[in-house]
Amino acid sequence: MNPVEIRVLSSHAAFEVLSELGPAFERASGHRLSFAFNPTAAIKREIDAGAAFDIAIVTRPAIDALAAAGVILRETCVDIGRCGLGVAVRQGAPKPEIGTVEAFKRALLAAKSVVRSRDGASGQYFETLLGRLGIAAAMRDKIKIGPAGRIAELVARGEAELAVQQVPELVPVKGADFVGPFPDELQVYTVFAAGVAAASKHRAAAQAFVAALAAPAAAPLYQAKGLEPVLR
DSSP states (O other): OOOOEEEEEEOGGGHHHHHHHHHHHHHHHOOEEEEEEOOHHHHHHHHHTTOOOSEEEEEHHHHHHHHHTTSBOGGGOEEEEEEOEEEEEETTSOOOOOSSHHHHHHHHHHOSOEEEESSSHHHHHHHHHHHHTTOHHHHGGGEEEEOSSOTHHHHHTTSOSEEEEEHHHHTTOTTEEEEEEOOGGGOOOEEEEEEEBTTOSOHHHHHHHHHHHHOGGGHHHHHHTTOEEOOO
């Protein structure tokens, strides 16, 4: 197979995994990978607008919608990992207790500011969660909306006290400390899946990379990066 360039549109949640698996795949296959990272909602908008790509790594509902529309080849879709939501603080700052629903609620109310993502699934869920907890009004002036990407970077710079996002997007941020996951009663998991574009001119190479992402040998890497591997 001649070397080709494979264009991958991926959620930020897979960034750390891809930064290690990608180069290993390139060395073994001779193919080149190019990555563009965005929240799933932004990737979906790009694809709907006609963006060219070979592989999408997005949430399972999004990959199902793209497959139903004939944009992704359904037979190539595979779940690669799942993650929950967590909290981070600035490095060295006291870590609040968030292990129970009441402790989590107290930590939010005690914080001067909390940053969440704009387009990411975590940000949308968090807004709903504040209503469930009955503290939406009390938190309204404390909420900051972060840009696409790792919002814990705002915490690292001292621009917010707490960051709420998916665990694999919090853990690697330099200058921030991971506090822990949401309490079980409030936790919501997002499953991420990969699939090959129907319009891809490099289907075989793209499928080979998807297979590498789903290989059992990759499971320890997923765990180290804050993503739970999907058992098959």
